Amino acid sequence: MKITLLGYMGSGKTTIGKQLSEQQKIPFIDLDHYIEEKIGKSVSDIFDQDGEIFFRLKEHEYLKELLEKDESFVLSLGGGTPCYAGNMDVIVNKENVTSVYLRTSIDTIVERLEQEKDSRPLVAKLNKEELHEFVAKHLFERSFFYEKASQKVVTSNKTVAEIVSEIEAILPNKQ
Structure with missing residues (x-):
């Protein structure tokens, strides 16, 4: 069983992924x-x-490489991964x-990114209003791809x- 977590940056893919992998x-x-390990x-x-x-080509290559493996794992995708090179079609x-879309509200994402600005170069220089607009625009553009996920989980206020x-309740092969 392979579980891929997708969603916008700040939606909790890494946090949820680590906990889910422990549970499973x-x-x-x-x-x-x-990708960083492979490329150095x-x-x-x-x-x-x-x-x-170049990054998107490598991302596509390594995504396919991982999905071809025989072992089970939880895979946290980059926020943009589903939107390029037909990656969502490969996944679904x-x-x-x-595939699980962690559907997170704009306000929740902005709140989280405000606290993580130092480790998020894409949004580091944006004020709260600019950040809200940036996230809303990207979520609108990416939602077409995110919504192709086989499962959707609303994360806000949970x-x-x-x-x-x-x-775990929606996994097809519950262990």
């Missing part, structure tokens, strides 16, 4: 970290030195893959434990 007793993989550079350095097109058409339980 399967490994957790963060796609961005996987940070995502920021890849974007700066090699460009976004792959057997034994459950604890990590509640979200993980909700995901």
